[in-house]
Amino acid sequence: AQSVSQHNHHVILSEAASLELGCNYSYGGTVNLFWYVQYPGQHLQLLLKYFSGDPLVKGIKGFEAEFIKSKFSFNLRKPSVQWSDTAEYFCAVNAGTGNQFYFGTGTSLTVIP
């Protein structure tokens, strides 16, 4: 069965610090990869996605992620976080022609002003 691992459960950063959130998945075939963000009290919103082409993908609000196939990873990065980035971040994988998404358990990010 597929699985998605987010090893950082809770991250606390000061404003302007750099961010990297880890995401690893277990599936050997073609994958579609996503990062979702959930601001406090809100629903999940798509941050960025990868399905083919350039392994470095850019999303909204200055976020980017790099797909490294050999490491089964899709880490999320932002060079300089803001207080408004405080949220929960979920990595998700959809494999090939499969019907289901698999979500990681989420990483809670707190940015201190």
Added chain:
Amino acid sequence: NAGVTQTPKFQVLKTGQSMTLQCAQDMNHEYMSWYRQDPGMGLRLIHYSVGAGITDQGEVPNGYNVSRSTTEDFPLRLLSAAPSQTSVYFCASRFHRDTGAYGYTFGSGTRLTVV
């Protein structure tokens, strides 16, 4: 506005009561699903549907029923509520054959408390 609409936003039930969480989308998405979100456990798939008349179980289906009589609607029924079903429930939809391009659109969630 186009999107996924969930009702109600909040609900308190007594143990043993039944209720239906409503979900509707107006984007002509074939694929709809229900997730529950619990602290430290992320999102877990309850049931999903790839089109009208077709439903299937996800990771945690026990205690829940679904039906898909139209493309737009995908209600989730709790048959006999239990405290373990206290959670936040999200409905989500997407195109079935174009997963990579669009991903999921999520509803705003239903916060359910069973006492």
